[in-house]
Amino acid sequence: AQTVTQSQPEMSVQEAETVTLSCTYDTSESDYYLFWYKQPPSRQMILVIRQEAYKQQNATENRFSVNFQKAAKSFSLKISDSQLGDAAMYFCAYRRRNNAGNMLTFGGGTRLMVKP
Amino acid sequence: SAVISQKPSRDICQRGTSLTIQCQVDSQVTMMFWYRQQPGQSLTLIATANQGSEATYESGFVIDKFPISRPNLTFSTLTVSNMSPEDSSIYLCSVAQPGGPQHFGDGTRLSIL
Secondary structure: OOEEEOOOOEEEEEOOOOEEEOOEEEOOOOOEEEEEEEEOOOOOOEEEEEEEOOOOOOOEEOOEEEEEEOOOOEEEEEEOOOOHHHOEEEEEEEEEOOOOOOOOEEOOOEEEEEEO | OOOEEEEOOEEEEOOOOOEEEEEEEOOOOOEEEEEEEOOOOOOEEEEEEEOOOOOEEOOOOOOOOOOEEEEEOOEEEEEEOOOOHHHOEEEEEEEEOOOOOOEEOOOEEEEEO
């Protein structure tokens, strides 16, 4: 079974600085997707970024980028120029590519605090 | 991405009662999912609800406790039956097209007294 581990329960960053959130996963599959979701206090889960395992290039979405290390099964999220609105819970998630059920496996989450 | 509306957004209920949560999507979607998020925890999948078939429940969740309906491609309901304080959680629905990412509703915060 796949597992997703986020080893940092809480992180804090100064506004305008950069922070990296860690995620590791365990799978025997070679083709899969990885996701980062953000959950602010409003509760809605917002898709931040996704990575396809067969792509070597790291995904980037504006201030959000990932460092995907397939051999190490590591998928960290870098937030540049942190803003107060980035404060939220961040969840890393995994899905097998050939998974008709689209089922996600979530990590335990990292609470990010942004200091003004 | 699809706009997903959940109702109610929050509720406080008495133990032993039941509550039905609605999930409405503004476009047709193949797959809908129901999750539970207990306080301070990550998300746990309750069941997958695809239109035209019975919901598929994950280990630890049963239809008698969490009956689900999926009458069409834009709507689903989750009922939390015979509630106890342990059912106090956020319940989230999500939607996806085959091969696509899941998108989530705002969640329903449920408290049982």
